[in-house]
Amino acid sequence: MRAGGREGIDKALTKMNKPATIRKAALGIGLLALALGAASLRAQVTDWGQEQAGPIRDVTPQLIKRVQITQNLNHQIPLNLPFRDSTGKSVTLGDYFGKRPAILAMVYYRCKMLCPEEMDGIVGALMMVKFDPGKDFNVIFVSIDPTETPKLAASEKALYLKRYGRPWTADGWHFLTGPQSSIDALAKATGFGYTRVPGPDGKMTQFAHASSVELLTPSGKLAQYYLGVEYSPRDIQLGLVEASNGQIGSVVDDILTYCYRYNPLLNRHDLLIARIVQAGCLLTMLILGTYMIVNFRRDVRNGRLQAARKSANG
Numbered sequence: 576m577r578a579g580g581r582e583g584i585d586k587a588l589t590k591m592n593k594p595a596t597i598r599k600a601a602l603g604i605g606l607l608a609l610a611l612g613a614a615s616l617r618a619q620v621t622d623w624g625q626e627q628a629g630p631i632r633d634v635t636p637q638l639i640k641r642v643q644i645t646q647n648l649n650h651q652i653p654l655n656l657p658f659r660d661s662t663g664k665s666v667t668l669g670d671y672f673g674k675r676p677a678i679l680a681m682v683y684y685r686c687k688m689l690c691p692e693e694m695d696g697i698v699g700a701l702m703m704v705k706f707d708p709g710k711d712f713n714v715i716f717v718s719i720d721p722t723e724t725p726k727l728a729a730s731e732k733a734l735y736l737k738r739y740g741r742p743w744t745a746d747g748w749h750f751l752t753g754p755q756s757s758i759d760a761l762a763k764a765t766g767f768g769y770t771r772v773p774g775p776d777g778k779m780t781q782f783a784h785a786s787s788v789e790l791l792t793p794s795g796k797l798a799q800y801y802l803g804v805e806y807s808p809r810d811i812q813l814g815l816v817e818a819s820n821g822q823i824g825s826v827v828d829d830i831l832t833y834c835y836r837y838n839p840l841l842n843r844h845d846l847l848i849a850r851i852v853q854a855g856c857l858l859t860m861l862i863l864g865t866y867m868i869v870n871f872r873r874d875v876r877n878g879r880l881q882a883a884r885k886s887a888n889g
Contacts, residue, residue, distance in 0.1 A: 641768050641769070641770040641783075642768045642769055642770060642783050642784050642785050643768045643785060644766055644767060644768065644785045644787045644800070644802060645766030645768070646766060646797075646800045647764065647765060647766045647797055648797055648798070648799075648800070649796055649797065649798075650764060650765075650796065650797050651764075651794070651795055651796050651797075652668065652761065652764040652765060652791065652795050652796075652797065653668070653760055653761070653764060654667060654668045654669035654672055654795050655667055655668070655669060656668050656753070656757040656760055656761055657753060657754070657757055658717065658751040658752065658753035658757055659725050659728075659751065659752050659753060660725065660728070660749060660750070660751055661725055661728040661729040661731075661732045661749075661750045661751075662725060662729070663725040663726075666751070668715075668761070668795070669795070671713045671715055671749055672713075672791070672793055672794065672795045673793060673794075674793055675710075675711060675712050675713060675793055675819065676712045676713075676790060676791060676792055676793055676798070676815055676818035676819045677712060677713040677714070677715055677790075677791045677793075678697065678701075678712060678713070678714045678715065678788060678789070678790060678791075678811075678815075679715045679717070679765070679788070679789045679790075679791055680693060680694070680697060680715070680716050680717075680787075680788050680789070681716075681717050681718075681719050681758075681761070681762060681765065681767045681769075681784075681787075682694060682716055682717075682718065682719070683718045683719050683720040683723060683782055684718055684720070684723050684727050684728060684730075684731045684750070685720065685723065685727070685780075686781075686782070689784070689786055689804070692786075692804040693786045693788070693804045694716070694731075694735060695738075695804075696803075696804045696805050696806050697714070697788060697806060698735050698738050698739050699805075699806075700805075700806040700807065700808045700811050701714070701739065701808075701811065702739060702740065702808075703808035704808050704811055704812045704815070705812070706812065706815055707741065707743075707744050707747065708741075708744040708746075708747025708748055709744050709745070709746040709747025709748075710744070710747065711815070711819075712747070712815050712819070713747050713749060714747060714748050714749065715749045715751065716728075716731070716749065716750045716751065717751045717753070717758070717761060718750075718751065718752045718753070718758075719758050719762065719767075719769055719782055719784065720752075720782065721752075721753065721754055721755045721758060723752050724752060725752055727752075728750035728751065728752050729750070731750050732745075732748055732750045735748070736748055764797075765787075765789055765797065767784070767785075767787065768784065768785065769782050769783065769784035769785075770782065770783050770784075771783075785802070786802065786803055786804050787800055787801065787802050788800070788801045788802075788806060789801075790811075790814045790815065790818045791818065792818050792819070792820065793818075793819065793820075798814065798817065798818040799814045799817070799818065801814075
């Protein structure tokens with residue numbers, strides 16, 4: 576019985592040790608798989624030192640520097656620069672100044688990306704401005720490509736004049752082309768940066784440039800800048816009133832220019848709270864003054880009537 580009992584105990588212990596053996600074997604296989612996986616991953620990635628981020632470049636690329644806009648506010652542009660208009664006639668910038676303000680944009684007519692967006696933005700904003708080109712102000716587009724011709728300028732003028740929808744304003748739209756010297760002189764005066772870049776064919780036929788619209792006084796001084804390709808009609812209208820020194824616009828426009836001020840940092844007109852308070856005080860004083868005058872005149876009239884009655888009864 577002892578021998579039989581011992582054999583039974585050994586069998587029981589053997590059965591009890593089987594799960595532990597299986598767990599140990601599984602654990603060993605798992606550790607082996609992790610080791611092999613870590614080795615393979617180490618072979619596929621770079622060292623820790625090479626995974627760190629590279630140095631931060633805080634230097635502006637040269638291309639970006641060349642296409643920036645420098646706002647030369649109150650700067651006089653050279654009015655004697657020679658160009659050709661859309662009919663091929665020789666003109667100077669001075670032909671479009673002296674009587675009314677102007678909107679100026681430097682573009683190139685063969686551009687298929689930024690320039691059409693900018694020109695569409697100008698036309699779209701002017702459609703909601705009550706002033707008319709040719710009568711109240713001039714619109715001047717100057718090509719930065721000296722190889723473009725008056726014929727190309729004429730086709731662009733016809734396109735955008737039709738889109739504008741006021742054919743009687745044709746004399747106020749000017750699409751100019753000119754020599755490199757005139758283009759460079761105007762770009763320098765307005766702070767317009769641009770540079771040639773290769774096109775799809777590898778030839779240097781395209782330009783990298785920013786998008787800006789300048790408002791100028793009748794004497795040719797830079798009054799305001801508007802950046803981007805979408806322009807606020809309110810800002811354009813107020814800007815034209817301010818640039819004209821009050822020569823165009825109504826009493827309402829004068830009030831609005833009193834309450835709004837052009838902000839050259841944000842390139843828009845901001846509401847001046849102090850001006851609103853001043854206008855409110857003036858309006859309150861006017862109402863009170865009118866009320867007092869009306870009551871004073873009524874009291875005088877009533878006093879005269881009472882005096883007349885007393886003298887009639889006396």
